[in-house]
Amino acid sequence: MTERGVVRRILARAAANTEELRPQDVCQACVKGLDVQGAALTLIATIGETRMGPTLASSDPVAARLEELQFTLGEGPALQAYETGEPVLVEDLQQVPYTPWPMFTEAVRDHLSGVGALFVFPLQLGAVRLGTLSLYRTEAGRIGAEVLGEALLAAEAVTLTMSGYLMADPPNTVADRWFEQASDRRVVVYQATGMLMQQLGVGVSEAFVRLRARAFADDRPVADLAQEVLDGKLHLNNNSSPEE
Incomplete structure (x- = not known):
């Protein structure tokens, strides 16, 4: 059973400095509160014409592998979400006849047959793009309106928390620890x-x-x-x- 609002509550406590937030906490909170089996938090930056960035944390090896595949292939829903600033909701990665990322889709079907649906949310604050929050389910299907609303609010809260850590002046030592945990x-x-x-x-x-x-x-x-x-x-x- 999922626990509604758990992601926002964890981030709110961190914002109030009652506890230090870790990237792994975000992923685990998403699994607990958003009716998904896995989550990953990735920073993305544009270097030349290439999208590159570290995965700060993932809830499990499958979530980590989904990010690794996109990094290797240079395509996938996370990169699309980052580039467009819009969520990318894939209801059935195993059966959908066409996606804009054919190499990624084929790789998932060949190596990650247990992934049914994948939902990716951009982490964006105005014109500043930080990365993505990716959620996967083992079963195919649409994301419900309630869970979608929770996920959007969670992504917004994560963005605000990350930007507070990364853009603090003087530099925030929490941000250093976030990067230390990156892959x-x-x-x-x-x-x-x-x-x-x-x-x-x-x-x-x-x-x-x-x-x-x-x-x-x-x-x-x-x-x-x-x-x-x-x-x-x-x-x-x-x-x-x-x-x-």
Whole structure:
């Protein structure tokens, strides 16, 4: 049974400084209060023509994998929600005949058959875009009006809380702890992207696209290949193919 309003109550307590909010708290509160099986909180930023950012927290490995797939493939409902500033509500990822993200949809069907529906909400304050809040269900179906309203209010509350942490002057030490909890795998990708920029003589967008293309071709997480680049085990040439 879901507990209505639980997400907002947790964030309200954090705003009143009665307790420090953690990204993991947000995800767990969403699972508890929004009639979903999993949640993920991701920061997104535009670097060149590329959307990049760390997943701050996820409630479970499936939620984390959904974010990883979109990061690797460069497409998906989270990136669409971030770009448009509008929620993206996918009622049936397994059966819907068409989506704007064919590679992501195919990957979910191949590797995450237990994901039925996916609902993504942008975290946006005016013109400032911070990231997304993603929720998934194991069963397909529409999100009810009551839960949708709760989710929208939760996303707004998360946005206000995050912006308060990230934009505080002087800098808020809570924000540092939020980033410390972000996935180290994304940091590895950023470092490998920088190394490829030097090796290939290309910009950040092109370097990341080539790394991502290799990951897609090998059907592997982009972070795994990034680690191999940093370890000197994988060298990409100007055709994005590995050098022997």
